[in-house]
Structure formats: C-alpha cells, structure tokens
Amino acid sequence: MERKTYSLTVFGCQMNERDAETLRGFLDELGYEETEDAANAHLVILNTCAVRQKAEEKVFGRIGRLGQLKEKNPEMIIAICGCMVQQEAVARRIKQKFPFVDLIFGTHNLSIFPELLVRAQKSEETVIDLWSDTPEVVEGLPVARQDNFKAWVNITFGCNNFCSYCIVPYVRGRERSRKPDDILREIKNLVKRGYKEVTLLGQNVNSYGKDLPEKIDFAELLTRVNDETGIKRIRFTTSHPRDFNEKLVKTMARGENICEHLHLPVQAGSNRILDLMNRGYTREQYLEKIALLREHIPHCAITTDIIVGFPGETEEDFAATLDLVDKVSFDAAFMFMYSPRPGTPAAKMPAQIPLEIKKERFARLLELQNKHSRRHNEALLGKKVEVLVEGPSKTDKTVWTGKTRSNKTVNFPGDGISAGQLVTVEITEIKTWSLMGRIHLD
Ligand code: 5AD
Numbered sequence: 446m447e448r449k450t451y452s453l454t455v456f457g458c459q460m461n462e463r464d465a466e467t468l469r470g471f472l473d474e475l476g477y478e479e480t481e482d483a484a485n486a487h488l489v490i491l492n493t494c495a496v497r498q499k500a501e502e503k504v505f506g507r508i509g510r511l512g513q514l515k516e517k518n519p520e521m522i523i524a525i526c527g528c529m530v531q532q533e534a535v536a537r538r539i540k541q542k543f544p545f546v547d548l549i550f551g552t553h554n555l556s557i558f559p560e561l562l563v564r565a566q567k568s569e570e571t572v573i574d575l576w577s578d579t580p581e582v583v584e585g586l587p588v589a590r591q592d593n594f595k596a597w598v599n600i601t602f603g604c605n606n607f608c609s610y611c612i613v614p615y616v617r618g619r620e621r622s623r624k625p626d627d628i629l630r631e632i633k634n635l636v637k638r639g640y641k642e643v644t645l646l647g648q649n650v651n652s653y654g655k656d657l658p659e660k661i662d663f664a665e666l667l668t669r670v671n672d673e674t675g676i677k678r679i680r681f682t683t684s685h686p687r688d689f690n691e692k693l694v695k696t697m698a699r700g701e702n703i704c705e706h707l708h709l710p711v712q713a714g715s716n717r718i719l720d721l722m723n724r725g726y727t728r729e730q731y732l733e734k735i736a737l738l739r740e741h742i743p744h745c746a747i748t749t750d751i752i753v754g755f756p757g758e759t760e761e762d763f764a765a766t767l768d769l770v771d772k773v774s775f776d777a778a779f780m781f782m783y784s785p786r787p788g789t790p791a792a793k794m795p796a797q798i799p800l801e802i803k804k805e806r807f808a809r810l811l812e813l814q815n816k817h818s819r820r821h822n823e824a825l826l827g828k829k830v831e832v833l834v835e836g837p838s839k840t841d842k843t844v845w846t847g848k849t850r851s852n853k854t855v856n857f858p859g860d861g862i863s864a865g866q867l868v869t870v871e872i873t874e875i876k877t878w879s880l881m882g883r884i885h886l887d
C-alpha cells in the first residue's frame with residue numbers, strides 16, 4: 446500500500462523545532478513518511494512563530510499558496526499549529542480568510558495531535574482546538590529527532606517574565622519544569638544511542654525547578670547532567686540575565702562537559718529602555734555578570750539578542766546599546782528591529798519608532814557587531830579546537846562541517862571521517878560567518 450506523506454515547515458525558535466520533532470514522532474507512528482514535495486503531500490503542516498510580525502506575514506503568504514495546491518489536490522489536509530495560532534484572534538482570522546484550512550491547533554495540545562488529525566479528516570469545516578494553558582507537563586510523547594548526534598531536550602516550558610515587547614508568555618503559557626529524573630533518563634537514553642551533545646531548552650532556563658516540589662535549581666540540574674549522564678557536550682538556552690548568578694558561573698566552570706558558550710540576551714544597553722522592557726536588570730548589573738563569567742571562564746563565547754527601535758528609544762538610548770556592545774564584545778548577536786505584538790504592553794506605548802530610524806540604527810549596530818564577531822574569529826587563527834562533525838557542508842560538499850564547543854562553525858577537508866565524531870581541527874582561515882581548518886592528528 447502507498448504510504449501517506451506529510452510536509453512539515455517550521456518557523457521560529459528551537460522550541461518550535463523540538464515540537465516539530467514530536468509531530469514527526471506521532472506521524473512516524475501513524476505510518477506517514479516525510480516529503481519535501483508539499484504539492485503532492487497528503488498532509489501539510491506549518492508550525493508557526495509569533496515573535497515578530499514578519500514571521501506571521503510569511504505564514505499568511507504560505508497559507509495562501511497552499512490554497513492553490515489544494516485546488517489541484519483536494520484530498521490534502523492542511524494543519525496550522527504553533528505560537529501564531531495560539532492567539533485566538535489570529536486563529537479566527539485564518540479560518541475566515543482561508544476556509545480550506547482543515548486544522549488549527551495551539552502549543553498546549555500538541556500531545557493530542559493524532560486525535561485532532563482524525564477530527565480534521567472527518568470534519569467538513571476547519572477544526573480549531575486551542576487550550577489556554579497546559580495543565581501539566583506530558584511525558585512520554587513520541588519523538589523523531591532531526592539529528593543523530595545532537596538533541597534538543599526540553600527542561601522548562603512557558604515563561605513568567607512578561608517582557609513588555611514579548612508575545613511568548615501569552616502563547617506558551619506559564620512556566621512549567623520537567624522533573625529532573627525525566628530529563629536525566631532522556632539524556633542517558635540519548636547517550637546510549639550515540640548522541641554526543643544536548644541543548645537544554647527553556648524560555649528562561651535559569652528559573653528551572655521553581656515550580657517543582659523537590660528542591661532543585663538550574664545549576665544543580667546542570668551538575669547532575671554533567672556528572673551522571675556521560676553526554677560529551679552540554680549546552681543550554683535561553684538564560685535570563687536577571688537570574689544568571691555566580692552559582693551557575695561556577696557550575697559551568699567546573700563541569701568539564703558544559704560547553705564554553707553562554708547565550709545571554711541583553712536586549713538593550715540603556716537603563717531607561719531596559720526598565721520599559723520590564724527586564725529586571727540594569728546595564729551595570731549585566732556588565733557585572735559578564736565580568737564574573739570572564740573571570741571564571743576566560744575563553745567563554747558570549748552571544749546575545751538585541752532589539753533596536755523599542756518605543757521611545759532616543760539616539761542617546763541607542764548610543765548606550767552601541768556602547769554596551771563595544772564593552773562586552775559579543776562573539777555573535779541576533780539583532781532585531783522592534784516589532785509591535787498585539788496584546789503586549791509595548792505595542793500600546795507612545796513614541797513608536799519609524800521604520801526608517803529602526804533600519805538606520807539596525808545597520809549601525811550590525812556593522813559594529815560584525816567587527817566584534819570577526820575579531821573573535823581572528824583570535825582563533827592557528828588554534829586547535831574540538832569540533833563535533835555534523836556532516837558534509839551544505840554549500841560545499843567537498844568539506845565537512847561542525848561546531849566548536851564555543852558554537853562556531855568550522856569547515857575542513859578530511860578522509861575517513863564520519864558525522865558524530867569529535868575531532869581536533871586547527872583553524873587556518875577566517876571567513877565572515879565561518880572558520881576553515883584542517884584536521885589535526887597528533
Ligand atoms: N520585536 C522584536 N524582537 C523581539 N524579540 C522578542 N519579541 C520581539 C519583538 N516584539 C526578540 C528578543 C528575543 C528574541 C527571541 O526575539 O530579542 O530574545
């Protein structure tokens with residue numbers, strides 16, 4: 446019998462990537478096979494993102510085009526899920542504007558996806574199923590991981606911070622931690638199956654454990670992952686600067702398998718803007734934490750997220766962001782122009798910044814950050830680094846690609862190498878976004 450096929454597109458962050466792995470796990474169990482060919486697929490799923498307007502516009506464009514495919518392939522089931530449709534108004538708008546969509550479900554009811562799919566297959570009308578929050582963490586869902594050597598491992602879901610620009614707390618619900626034993630069991634199983642790296646995932650990993658009956662915090666969880674599982678590389682994201690503390694720095698310094706990389710989103714360099722953003726720290730406190738980290742782990746790579754053009758941001762405020770970027774010298778930064786999200790406090794703030802100014806500030810920030818990224822890469826020239834081999838490079842099949850412990854991409858030629866190996870590479874050339882190297886055999 447012909448196997449049913451599905452096409453799955455994921456927008457947004459690692460959390461969505463990880464959710465997509467659960468969808469793939471369910472679909473494996475249901476006997477579906479993944480295909481790149483959406484036009485002929487039995488099922489097309491879009492796992493959407495709501496963090497910026499651009500992400501939402503992309504999805505609307507995609508749904509429109511799916512409508513044309515469905516005209517030619519009327520049996521096709523179209524499902525839209527994820528953060529964007531967790532906003533009820535958006536879900537209703539999709540149903541109205543694109544009545545050919547079969548299923549809309551949110552972030553909280555992913556665990557009942559097979560049931561929802563059956564309902565959608567039987568129904569003439571769009572099935573919308575949204576829950577306002579997740580009653581409890583559901584364990585034991587199937588997972589088909591995208592990678593054979595590195596894995597995402599959820600540790601917390603949701604966010605309680607309510608940064609004034611951010612939609613996430615509204616679409617991902619309140620913070621919930623997984624039990625440490627469930628996390629450790631999952632990682633031990635991954636190690637048994639040959640995995641070398643895990644990234645512990647949460648909107649704010651530093652608040653791990655606050656809602657659990659047992660007394661455990663994020664630093665203690667990291668120690669247990671380091672000491673008890675045998676996984677070779679441990680990463681985590683995202684850390685909130687307010688909750689990032691000395692205990693965690695010392696844990697990172699001590700844990701030999703914890704990678705020397707910290708992603709610590711600063712968002713802005715002006716205290717006035719940080720306050721308006723409801724971030725809960727000042728630039729001075731942020732700089733102190735960076736100094737503490739550098740004292741204990743001098744070669745730790747530091748990356749960040751920055752928003753330009755937050756409502757009311759003056760030239761002086763923006764200069765404070767540039768100054769902070771210069772002072773910290775980040776290895777890399779994800780930079781965004783502020784995008785008003787309906788329902789968040791910042792969207793209603795006066796003095797929204799015109800697009801032209803946002804663009805101009807963004808370009809200045811990008812130029813400055815590129816200088817720092819390049820400087821960090823140049824410092825690696827001639828150095829030997831450990832690389833986890835991911836496979837042949839996508840752009841140049843004659844070389845291998847992998848990541849250093851500091852999360853930098855390295856490409857290098859070599860025979861007799863396979864994906865999943867940890868190798869030593871000497872850095873021989875610096876490119877803007879990557880490093881070139883040669884395998885080092887001692
Ligand atoms: N506009 C622009 N950037 C945003 N981010 C979150 N919300 C917004 C918004 N409304 C950015 C933050 C966050 C990253 C994931 O996305 O920098 O850390």
Ligand code: SF4
Binds near residue numbers: 605606607612648685
């Ligand atoms: Fe959004 Fe702030 Fe929560 Fe991050 S910590 S998900 S920016 S509300």
